Structure formats: C-alpha cells, structure tokens
Amino acid sequence: QVQLVESGGGLVQVGGSLRLSCVASGFTFSRYGMSWYRQAPGKERELVASISSADGSRNYADSMKGRFTISRDNAKNTVYLQMNSLKPEDTAVYYCNARSILNNYWGQGTQVTVSS
Numbered sequence: 206q207v208q209l210v211e212s213g214g215g216l217v218q219v220g221g222s223l224r225l226s227c228v229a230s231g232f233t234f235s236r237y238g239m240s241w242y243r244q245a246p247g248k249e250r251e252l253v254a255s256i257s258s259a260d261g262s263r264n265y266a267d268s269m270k271g272r273f274t275i276s277r278d279n280a281k282n283t284v285y286l287q288m289n290s291l292k293p294e295d296t297a298v299y300y301c302n303a304r305s306i307l308n309n310y311w312g313q314g315t316q317v318t319v320s321s
Contacts, residue, residue, distance in 0.1 A: 211312045229303060
C-alpha cells in the first residue's frame with residue numbers, strides 16, 4: 206500500500222523556520238520525482254518545490270527561492286522541505302507528492318501557520 210506521511214508542520218512566528226518531512230512507503234522511492242505543494246484557504250494548490258529522481262536537480266516557485274530548500278534521502282525514503290524566513294502568506298496545508306511516468310501519489314498534508 207502506497208503511503209506518503211507528512212510531518213513537521215505547526216505554528217511559527219514570522220521569520221521563523223520549520224522543516225517538513227515526508228516518509229514514503231509502498232513504492233520504489235528512488236525512482237520517483239518528489240515535490241511539495243501547498244494550498245491556502247480559498248486558493249488553488251500550487252507547486253512549492255520539486256527534486257528529480259535522476260540527478261537530484263531542484264526547482265522552486267519564484268516566491269520560495271532563497272527561503273526554502275528541498276532535499277531527499279533515498280536511504281530513508283524521505284523528502285524534506287526546509288522553510289526559513291517564513292511569512293504569513295506561507296500559511297497553508299503542505300502536501301507531499303510522488304510522481305513517475307505512470308503514477309502520481311499524494312500525502313494527506315500538514316498544516317503550516319505563520320503568525321504575525
């Protein structure tokens with residue numbers, strides 16, 4: 206059974222940091238591109254960052270560049286999102302995504318709330 210389990214969300218003040226984790230099981234993690242998405246209330250889900258399976262190359266949404274870092278540990282089947290200099294507009298539910306040519310999996314999400 207495929208599972209993506211996010212953790213690490215919570216309440217943080219403006220300028221603070223959080224590290225999200227997503228532990229995967231039920232599929233060959235190293236063969237999947239991994240991404241973090243987020244969805245704020247009343248808004249569409251948007252891509253935050255992604256990291257490839259092939260060479261570990263990374264991409265970020267413009268508003269996250271320089272503040273967020275995505276990484277993966279294939280030995281632990283885990284993808285991380287380090288978030289620094291958090292802003293109120295970063296408040297959202299953050300979702301882990303695993304994608305291959307044939308499959309697309311989602312986690313249940315973890316809430317991040319940034320208070321001013």
